[in-house]
Amino acid sequence: MQLYAQAARNAMEAGFDGVELHCANGYLVNQFISEHTNQRDDEYGGSLENRLRFLKEIVTAVSDVVGSNRLGVRFAPLFESTDEDRVYLGLVESDPHTTYIEAIRLLDQAGIAYLSLAEADWDNAPDLPENFYQEVRETFSGRIMYAGKYSADKALRVLQAGNGDIFGFGRPFIANPDLPERIRNEWPLNDVDPVTMYGGTDKGYTDYPVYRS
Numbered sequence: 001m002q003l004y005a006q007a008a009r010n011a012m013e014a015g016f017d018g019v020e021l022h023c024a025n026g027y028l029v030n031q032f033i034s035e036h037t038n039q040r041d042d043e044y045g046g047s048l049e050n051r052l053r054f055l056k057e058i059v060t061a062v063s064d065v066v067g068s069n070r071l072g073v074r075f076a077p078l079f080e081s082t083d084e085d086r087v088y089l090g091l092v093e094s095d096p097h098t099t100y101i102e103a104i105r106l107l108d109q110a111g112i113a114y115l116s117l118a119e120a121d122w123d124n125a126p127d128l129p130e131n132f133y134q135e136v137r138e139t140f141s142g143r144i145m146y147a148g149k150y151s152a153d154k155a156l157r158v159l160q161a162g163n164g165d166i167f168g169f170g171r172p173f174i175a176n177p178d179l180p181e182r183i184r185n186e187w188p189l190n191d192v193d194p195v196t197m198y199g200g201t202d203k204g205y206t207d208y209p210v211y212r213s
């Protein structure tokens with residue numbers, strides 16, 4: 001816990017406005033939350049309350065340093081899809097809805113500034129169920145951010161349904177240095193090159209062209 005608090009202290013001293021706790025995508029906090037990876041038989045394992053204990057403790061420790069209004073938390077809830085062709089990497093919890101709504105309730109009680117939900121973003125990834133979006137909104141009173149395979153149209157749909165406040169773009173931003181301008185003007189987007197996406201050389205970092213009519 002103290003290492004998280006110290007890291008937050010370092011970030012604030014370095015001049016950041018706040019910190020985000022990465023509790024998604026298989027990182028440490030996710031390993032405590034997941035019934036697949038958490039094999040503990042102490043007060044940090046077993047029941048959902050126990051599997052959320054580590055999350056609760058670091059949220060408290062980091063809030064004490066930065067203030068809960070400068071804290072965000074990222075989760076990546078994975079759901080099964082009814083489409084049997086889709087792949088789930090064996091990561092889906094037996095009850096992701098209850099697990100993550102309970103985790104989000106805990107964050108709401110802690111009064112954190114925002115919740116960041118990373119949706120599955122691979123080609124045949126399952127979508128989040130509509131009732132999950134809605135219950136997230138009912139459970140959490142701060143700002144809600146979604147990311148993962150978003151287009152401007154999808155972001156607008158989720159915004160207009162009242163389910164989200166902020167939308168993150170990853171690959172479209174890598175491939176389009178002028179992404180906001182392109183979205184604003186409904187210009188076409190460059191496709192990202194998956195070969196250069198994870199680095200190697202400088203190719204694919206600064207050489208995507210801006211839009212020219």
Ligand SMILES: Cc1cc2nc3c(=O)[nH]c(=O)nc-3n(C[C@H](O)[C@H](O)[C@H](O)COP(=O)(O)O)c2cc1C
Binds near residue numbers: 121168
């Ligand atoms: C090149 C690349 C590296 C990424 N690395 C990480 C990572 O280390 N940890 C993580 O949680 N998400 C990572 N992401 C996922 C992004 O945080 C974000 O959720 C995702 O890119 C949003 O989906 P989109 O690219 O379809 O817009 C990465 C994404 C890309 C494209």
